[in-house]
Amino acid sequence: MTKRMGVDDILEIARKNRAFLSGITVSGGEATLQLKFIIALFEAIKADPDLRHLTCFVDTNGHLGPKGWARLLPVTDGVMLDIKAFDPGLHFRLTAQDNSKVLASAHTVYAAGKLSELRFLAIPGKTDTANEINRLAQFLKSFDAGIRVRLNAFQHHGVRGQALDWPKMEKAGIEHIMAELNAAGFNNVITPALYL
Amino acid sequence: MxxxxxxxxxxxxxxxxxxxxxxxxxxxxxxxxLPYPTLDAETTEALEARVICDMYEGHAPFKPRYVLPDFAKVLKNGSVYLELPAPQNLDEAINTLMIAYHHTPSVTGIPVYVGQLDDLLLPFCEGVSDEALYCKIKLFWRYLDRVLPDAFMHANIGPTDNRVARAILRVDAELKQIAPNLTFLYDPEISGDEILEMATNNIVECSKPHIANHPVHRDTFDTMGYGIVSCYNALPLAGGSSTMPRVNLAEVAKRATSSADFFQTLLPHYMELAFRLTEARVDYLYNHSNFFNSFLVDEGWIDPDRFTVMFGVFAMAEAVNILQDLEGHKGRYGFDDQANALGYEMSKMMAGIVENRPLENVWRGRAMLHSQAGLSTDAETTPGVRIPYGTEPDPVSHVQALAPHHQYYTSGISEILTVDETIKNNPEAMLQLCKGALSSGFREFTANVASNDLVRVTGYMIRLSDVAKFQACEGSRTNTTALGTEAAEMTGILDRKPRVVGHELSPSYGK
Known part of the structure; x- marks a missing residue:
């Protein structure tokens, strides 16, 4: 179900619920496809005396170019960036997109001091291979060791099409990836509390 | 025979x-x-029709419903009557409390209040390591659950962030016992986020503790203070509550011909009958039972002038919906602004009536309004002013719909927010929900996490695995999906079988 809403509509909702909020995060779909809107929204929040204490975060797949980031980052408090795969061929097979832009985005956001979290979706037999985990650990070395990495486990909730035939990611597999990252010196790794 | x-x-x-x-x-x-204390015919009739109710407290009140001893007194002075010297170290302090609990009366015989434990024990903790404190609290907790097995027995901690409170939260999450019930008193000026987060993380883990809005409760009482006891009842420390009459708002609404008839005639009438019932019971307790002729009074554990009366009301949801039907309005309680406003009007009016009705032998001469959570025998009524189980909106809308009631229920009100288990991925959301609820005026924040074994029914805890065991033996219970429906069925079951139960819920045999 989609609904057309303006910045004012969102501000109204935020005001009504402000006692329960510490910030807002835009996600999607892909939030940065609505770049103009989210910039206007974040600017309006920061300009509103009732709401300016709220943090403004973006949850993105990283397919935004340098010009887009130059406009978005100044009004954004933090970014959660989702990396689907490191092997370019695998990334293309999973998303029909090249991943060079995603990896570059991670560096751009990090350089601005706003990379809040890197997310990695572990899919059994696809992105949980030794090669992928190794490349993830290598990639993380360009950031400080405290970088927060969230490991998401592929599940079937909300999944459509052929991906429903893929097995779900089990806890043991996630714990194995975490152990590998820990061994590479990255200890701020978050794993799911539930596998649903 | x-x-x-x-x-x-x-x-x-x-x-x-x-x-x-x-x-x-x-x-x-x-x-x-024994014969009931003398009542006039109207009051008797309303009681027999259960429009008003005495919680089946018994025909001859010989002890107050709830007693909150000032345990600090016995820790400071010891007890002449019990031949106890004043404790000198943590072991002696805990031992003294354990003895004191045995002498604390209540409607069920098991104490509903075991004290503000951090204030009581902190003075004895100097030189005790964190690890030793943890071990002693763990044994103490085991004692409470095994020897005083009642889910209404209630411990308080906070509002400061301190070693005892932390040890208790740690032990409570680890043991996941039904007893004691636990409340953390939260004060944004004093507590700090760290201990509140520990408490809300515990809720995610085991649906305990309650979080009480300390500034609101503090300002309701006096410098002597208060305690949260039984379910979520706020009462004067060194006193308690003599009795708890209650009015079934749905039964009152069923007798109304219009909304105006309800508000102008019937509600004031039935509330007055509940006051008369109260007077008869309090008179017996104070003037005939000799309860206060006791070392509890002589040694200052309790003060006869500090016993209030909790004026309970319940089934507001059903009452509002009946009135909406009478007036031809479709909106339902909890979801519709007009229906909700009718509820707020009801609460405000009842608070006014309670405030204007003098009572003898009652703290400050007035009862205190209470959103009453129910008995196992209640059918087709929703506890207090809650939204019917299984139909509640999302937690934020839930809080927003009920927050305006909370100012009126000075002796306690609580809504149980049932939160999806996915909150385990983001425990900070529980902290935020709690802060939002308290800053919206909630006197008490209480949440169940859907997948936890330990869950709250009306205000007390049960273990779902206990119910499952019981069901396996009996084999005939149907499974219900909505937690609320489940709870309604379970209370009846749990009253008799498990070791740890809520005695207040089943006030007499076979009821």
Missing amino acids: SENFQRLRAIIDDKTLSPRQKAHYLALEAENM
């Missing part, structure tokens, strides 16, 4: 009750063979 004898025999020969439980029910039966 007379009917009375048959009842006594049934209790004595019961397969599931322990000897102690049998003795308790036998005593109740004996009390109830």
Whole structure:
């Protein structure tokens, strides 16, 4: 179900619920496809005396170019960036997109001091291979060791099409990836509390 | 054999009750063979029709419903009557408390208040390591659950962030016991986020503790202070509550011809009858029972002038919906602004009536309004002013719909927010929900996490695995998906079988 809403509509909702909020995060779909809107929204929040204490975060797949980031980052408090795969061929097979832009985005956001979290979706037999985990650990070395990495486990909730035939990611597999990252010196790794 | 004898025999020969439980029910039966304190005909009729209710507290009140001893007194002075010297170290302090609990009366015989434990124990913690403190609290917690097995027995901690409170939260999350019930008193000026987060993380883990809005409660009471006891009842420390009459708002609404008839005539009328019932019961307790002729008074544990009366109301949801139907309005309680506004009007009016009705032998001369959570025998009524189980909106809308009521219910009100288990991925959301609820005016924040074994029914805890075990033995219970429906069914089951139960819920044998 989609609904057309303006910045004012969102501000109204935020005001009504402000006692329960510490910030807002835009996600999607892909939030940065609505770049103009989210910039206007974040600017309006920061300009509103009732709401300016709220943090403004973006949850993105990283397919935004340098010009887009130059406009978005100044009004954004933090970014959660989702990396689907490191092997370019695998990334293309999973998303029909090249991943060079995603990896570059991670560096751009990090350089601005706003990379809040890197997310990695572990899919059994696809992105949980030794090669992928190794490349993830290598990639993380360009950031400080405290970088927060969230490991998401592929599940079937909300999944459509052929991906429903893929097995779900089990806890043991996630714990194995975490152990590998820990061994590479990255200890701020978050794993799911539930596998649903 | 007379009917009375048959009842006594049934209790004595019961397969599931322990000897102690049998003795308790036998005593109740004996009390109830006495005539009721004298009531006028109107009040008797309303009581028999259960439009008003005495919670089946018994025919001859010989102890207050809830007693909150000032345990600091016995820790400071010891007790002449009990031949106890003042404790000098943590072991002696805990031991003294354990003895004191045994002498704390209540409607069920098991204390509903075990004290503001951090304030009580901190003075004895100097030189005690964190690890030693943890071990001692763990044994203490085991004692409470095993020796005083009642889910209404209630411990308080906070509002400061301190070692004892932390040790208790750690032990409570680890043991996941039904007893004691636990409340953390939160004050944004004093507590700090760290201990609140520990507490809300515990909720995610085991649906305990309650979080009380300390500034609101503090300003309701006096410098002597208050305690949160039983479910979520806020009462004067060194006193308590003599009795708790309650009004079934749905029954009142059923008798109304219009909304105006309800508000102008029937509600004030039935509330007045509940006050008369209260007066008769309080009179017996104070002027006939000799309860206050006790070392508890002589040694300053309690003060006869500090006992209030909790004026309970329940089934507001049903009452509002009946009135909406009478007036031809479709909106339902909890979801519709007009229906909700009718509820707020009801709360405001009842608070006004309570405030204007003098009562003798009651703290400050007035009762205190209470959103009453129910008995196992209640059917088709929703506790207090809550939204019916299984139909609640999302937690934020839930809080927003009910927050305006909270200012009126000075002796306690609580909504149980059922939160999806996915909150385990983001425990910070529980912290935020709690802060939002308290800053919206909630006196008490209480949440169940859907997948936890330990869950709250009306205000007390049960273990779902206990219910499952019981169901396996009996084999005939149907599974219900909505937690609320489940709870309604479970209360009846749990009253008799498990070791740790809520005695207040089943106030007499076979009821």
